[in-house]
Amino acid sequence: MQARTPAPADDPGPAKVGRAEAARWSGALDLLKLVRSRPGVTRAEAARAMHVGSGTATEISARLRALGLLAEAPAPPTGRGRPTTTLHAHPDGPLAAVVDLRFADWVVAIADLEGTLVDTTTGRHASKRPERVFADIRAAVGELAGRYDDRVQAVSISATGTVRRNAIVQSSVLGWRDLEVEPLLPGVPQALGNDATLAGLAEARLSHPGRSVLFLTIEVGIGGIFVDEGHAVTGATGAGGEFGHAPLGDPLVACPCGALGCWDVAVDGRAVARLRGEAEPEDPRAYLIEALVDPGSRAAVEECAAVLGRGTAGLVNILDPEIVCLGGLAPELRRAAREPFEDAYGNGLMGFRRDDPPRVLPSALGPDAPILGAAEAAWDMILTENGIAAWTERHAE
Known part of the structure; x- marks a missing residue:
């Protein structure tokens, strides 16, 4: 068995590096989730909420800004003390496509980190046949997502019916049973939820x-x-x-x-x-x-x-x-x-x-x-280590 060469005294080693990187991602996710729940939070308030120093909050927000995940703006002056900034969704940051499938019609929208529905389109069911309904919805999702290049990182559907895993197992009002819902955007993670739940x-x-x-x-x-x-x-x-x-x-x-x-x-x-x-x-x-x-x-x-x-x-x-x-x-x-x-x-x-x-x-x-709940479910998928890593890889290309 080959002997291992001792690491230099100033080398933290792979385990410590892994823990440090995990901690950095954890802090980044905490800050993104805070901005989602409190858009416009100041960097000073964020530091207090996250129980970190101002330097750490500054470093995390700078990383997220460089990755196109957060934007900062000067906070209004409040008196003496150091100026701070407010934190917002990045104008070119990740987005979610959200769908509200209802008894007689549907709504498709794009949702940003702050929960704003930045683009919306609607349609009525020309037929209750599920293949026709989802063809119309798929076309609308594709058209809206196409306006934002590859920024849509998740799709979330609110459906009027009983949902089990990735299927609408029963929708009494639409007359559907055991309907598997195919991806609306190929290659993009998708969630399906009951409308009342969402x-x-x-x-x-x-x-x-x-x-x-x-x-x-x-x-x-x-x-x-x-x-x-x-x-x-x-x-x-x-x-x-x-x-x-x-x-x-x-x-x-x-x-x-x-x-x-x-x-x-x-x-x-x-x-x-x-x-x-x-x-x-x-x-x-x-x-x-x-x-x-x-x-x-x-x-x-x-x-x-x-x-x-x-x-x-x-x-x-x-x-x-x-x-x-x-x-x-x-x-x-x-x-x-x-x-x-x-x-x-x-x-x-x-x-x-x-x-x-x-x-x-x-x-x-x-x-x-329901559609705001679909946005919550979509961002639950995006604001994970895997979700942010996927965005980071695309952003670095």
């Missing part, structure tokens, strides 16, 4: 950072997710959070998912129509919007609001959130029949929770929540 992720991270949030949204059916300190609890395969298919509705009513008594068909426009003795509406969302202001639908709306409140209480008892956030048409349903909702919610809570129940708040992000 909307809840965005609401929790952007509106209630660091809190445990139960998010519920009504569109066609009800969906949601529990987000604990910025992490969506989606289970072993990503299909978790299908609250709409908990047996919280009428056990005699069949759901398109194949189960009986789903909450999904007990709180939306389909439920209002059924309670009124009418046929299932072609557009349950539009039907519910009209029913909320129709005096003839009052009793049905109150029943749906009570079912929403009762189910919400059950999930609060199970998950113990700090905040309940209602998205989609859920805030409007609660507002239209507040007393039935509040009575059912309060009566459904365990006794010890009633003195200080979690606040029930409307969505702060509105209809943009």
